[in-house]
Amino acid sequence: MSKTLLTVDVIYAVIALIMTVIGIYKHFMKKSPLFVRMVVCVVGCRFFDGTLEVLLVRGGIDVDLFTISGLVQVAQFLFLICASIGALDSLCDDGSKTFRKYRVISTVIPAMVFIGMIIILGMLHFPKGEMIMRLMGAAFALFAMYFHIKHLIIPDVEGGIVRSIRLYNVIGIINCLAFLVCYTAHTNSIPWIVARVVYILVTITILPALMYGVKKWTE
């Protein structure tokens, strides 16, 4: 089973490396918008996560314990939050009362997912310390999920940015859910492998989806 884990992680790291190199070449060498660069950082985090996990598994370390690869997974959501707070959110939401219901809906869904996660972690009998650590990590993913949901359902204010980046936000939500499954399930279990495969697909599609949206918006 550890061979499966290694294979999945090697594929994940290689794909993330390819996407990171393409991202750096296309968006860091040329002046791309801040939120695009942040998404390149997200893909870069995935390369670090995959590589570190491969090395730790090869070294015989139990990756179910606290590892820095878990922290890098959290870091990718911090970059997504940066992308949203830094630019996207101000373009989508002007802070007016009209959009209050969309903000509430976007808060309620992650909150419900969080409660569900607490129940599942309790049922899987994780030790208390580990459970708290996993819930803290999940909080960042849920915060990123809040922005993705909001930017998906909020009506377009001007310029049509919301419609353009809809696909990116759908991929963003899938990404958050895959992370939560990875964080909730035991490493090497079937849900974990499925979530990891989804992770690989997200790694391939997230940057092109955002660029497609940006192109559509600026046309």
Next chain:
Amino acid sequence: MDVTIEYICFICIIVPLIMMTITLPGKGRLIIGSMGMGLFISLLSSEVSGAIIRELKISDMLYITTNITPLIEEILKALPILIYAFLFAERREILLSCAFGIGVGFAVLENIVILLRAVMVNPESANYLWAFVRGFGSGLMHAVTTMMVAIIVNFVKKQRKLILPGVTAMLCVAAAYHAIYNALVQSDLKYLGFVLPLITYAMLSPLTFKGRFPSKKKKGVA
């Protein structure tokens, strides 16, 4: 005994550096001062890591060097950068140079302590190859990770709402990079580990030197 070696090495290096700092003018003083800060952080991080490892009662060296020490070292190395950037709001090049200085200072003390410990066990363990590998590998790795944090600090300084998520994210990335290096050098892929900081340094150099050498065209305009 081990801790004493670190303190002795620290005093041997920091005293001439302090003397030099007093005589140097402005920018040079800042760079040498950051190297001294790096030496101090190296000493501090060995104390902090030791205390945490004793408290957690962990004995697996691979787990410690890939999951505990990178995190502690990167957080401690980032603190002076953060304080310096937000208190004095210095220019980008100076901030990056200081970050490089802190990383190099850190690596100098770490390399010397590791060398002394290795020589004590086996006097033949240190050779020219070891020196080049430690110098280019560990030396550059510490400088690169500190610079990564400095680049993001310099950026988020202008966008205050991004300070917390941006700096935390980059700290995690720096710690992961450090952990990957430590894991590689302890595995059968150790040469890849030594080349990794060189590649990253080459990739970061265009970002670091940007604006340092103004082009002739710009000079003409000015």
